[in-house]
Amino acid sequence: MEAMAVNPSTSSTAIVNQPSQNLPSSSSIPTPPMKPLLKVHQFPSHLDAPDISTTARTICEVLTRASPHDIESALSSTGISPSPEIVEEVLRFSYHYPSSALKFFRWAMQTQKHSADAWNLMVDLLGKNQLFEAMWDAVRSMKQEGVLSTATFASVFENYCTVRRSNEAVMSFDVMDRYGIQQDVVAVNLLLSAFFREDNQTAKALEFVERIKTKIPPDVDTFTIVLGGLEKEGNVAQAIRTFREMVEGIGWSLQYMGAYDAFLMTLVRGAAVDEAIKFLEVMKGNNCLPGLKFFSNALDILIDQGDSRQAIPLWDIMVGSGLLPNLIMYNSMIGLLCNNDDINNAFRLLDEMVFNGAFPDSLTYNMIFECLIKNKKAHEVSKFFVEMIKNEWLPTHSNCAMAIAMLFEGYDPETSIEIWNYMIENSIKPLDKSANALLLGLCKLGRLSELGSFANDMLDRRVRIYDSTMENLKNAFYKEGRASRDKFDSLSRRWKAR
Incomplete structure (x- = not known):
């Protein structure tokens, strides 16, 4: 990563004017050696932005092509006097080259003051690149410029939490009032949101809440954020404790449904559905059912x-x-x-x-029909089939095949035949499985005359009769004497010629 042309340890003029001696220096937030960028790749460059303005694109191209020593002169040679909107646009596409972005920021400051949004973008850009010394220089400069806000610290919190520096995130909260920004429940919630956006920082977040709640009582957003984090972690026991504390602290309201949903989903996902049902009954009694x-x-x-x-x-x-x-x-x-x-x-x-x-619909009926068939409830299958066709919902071809086979086993061959005829009349295809199930069922019952009639009709309809089915039919017909044998042979010749 390109090095920053800044030395915060000697002077905070890296951004703007000398800070007040009453403000903490950047050394109060310890900074380790530089690490690789984290998540900066998520931010687009000007090359990824087809809708970027021509002016902003020109400046971005200067920042990416000019050497660090020549950036200011290269920018001046463009003849551009960037407006506050252009400055913000350039910064949004400059997260990949923080040193050049900072030089541009200083250069643009020579002609006009930056907007609060531009300052916040600069703070976020430096934080995302883990340039925390320079980030704090920018924060102090914002204080002097009168544009520092809670939103600035939200960015500071997020950037520390992103790189698992939770202690520095909490320290940043602790010094907010020294920068003239109130430590209120909004700031508490911003820090908690930063904690819970990352994995494995729940313990630190809960420790912070426990310490700060006597000074700054939690509100519904606090509980919603915490319960959302506990849902993400799957911490059932802590979720129950937090929910009870919420109810005791701020009572019941339909406006708190986000917190309720997060709590209940934690129980459901955590295999504590029995507990969820108990809480639902209590919530119902308080007119707060989700x-x-x-x-x-x-x-x-x-x-x-x-x-x-x-x-x-x-x-x-x-x-x-x-x-x-x-x-x-x-x-x-x-x-x-x-x-x-x-x-x-x-x-x-x-x-x-x-x-x-x-x-x-058809799915509803067929799921129940299949369940009845699999559980071999022959009487119920027959009744339900009648109800299905009465309501004009066709059974699937696979359910028909299973039903035909099962009903023969359940001594209801007439309904099997009825189902087959219904398939023919309503063009429920494919017919092969049902056809073979019908032939085998009739074969087992010795109803060879009907079997021969159905088999010939199936061949007329070009329905496939399986080899194994024909073998069973042969055995059955051949046992009945010469006349039956001749009938089968005739059928077999047709079958082989298909």
Whole structure:
């Protein structure tokens, strides 16, 4: 990385005027040897910005091409007198060359004062490049210029936390008042946000909150930030403690729903759904039940985990509170129940759907139909098939094939034949699996006359009859004597000629 042309240890005129002797020097924030840039690659250069202004592009090209010693003269030779807006635009595209950006910043200062936004960009640019000595020089200069703000310190906090220098981030907060910036709950929340944006800084953040809360009481944003961080970390025990402290400190309100959602999601993700349900009951009693978004996200997690036991009470709280799931949520939940063979609850949800404005579709019916088939509930399969066709929802070809085979085993061949005929009449394809299941079922029952008729019709329709099926048919026909043998041979000749 290019070296900064700055020596903050000798003078703070690196940015503007000599600072007040009452302000802390940059040495109060220890700076280790330079490290490689972190995350600077996330910031675009002027080459990545097709909408950059012509003036800003010209300046950026000077900054990237001119040698460090020639930058000021090269800038002057352009004849450009950059406006505050141009200065800000150039800085936004100069994170990759901080030394040149700083020289441009000084050069532009010769003709006019910089805006507060330009100063903040300069502070952030230096911090992102881990040039913390120069960053503090800029902060002190901003104090003298009267443009220092809480937003400046938000950038300082973030840049220290990004490189895991949490102690310096806290020290920056501690010296805010010496720079004329109030240490209030807004500043507390900015520091906490910086902590929780990074991984593995929760302990330091909680330590800071514990120390500062007696001086600066937390507000709802504080709790929301902390609970969001604990959700990210998956710290269930601490989330419960923080939530209880929140309720005791600031009470209940629907305006705090962001914090509630983060807390509850921590419990759900942390396999503490039973605890989440207990808290939901308490929240319901305080008229602070979360909205459909929380329930949808929580149920998605439980569905992914295949956990119908926990999903059912969560679902019942949601629906019982007047929150109406849509068709997608119903299908996801019914799919979970069917996968867990909980057919009773699947039927319960199917029955309640219409009353809640979600009308079942083909997926809904086919999931339940498949579950009934797999659980060999022959009587229920027959009844449900009638209901499906009554409501004009076609069973899938794979469900038809499974149903035909299972119903023969369940001593309901007539419904098997009915399903086959329905497939033919409604062009439910492909037919191969269902056709072979029907032939094998009739074969096992010895209904060879019907079998021959169906087989010939299948060949007429160019339906594929498997080799293994034909072998079973041959054995069955050949056992019945010469006449049956001739019928099979005739069928076999047609089959081989297909």
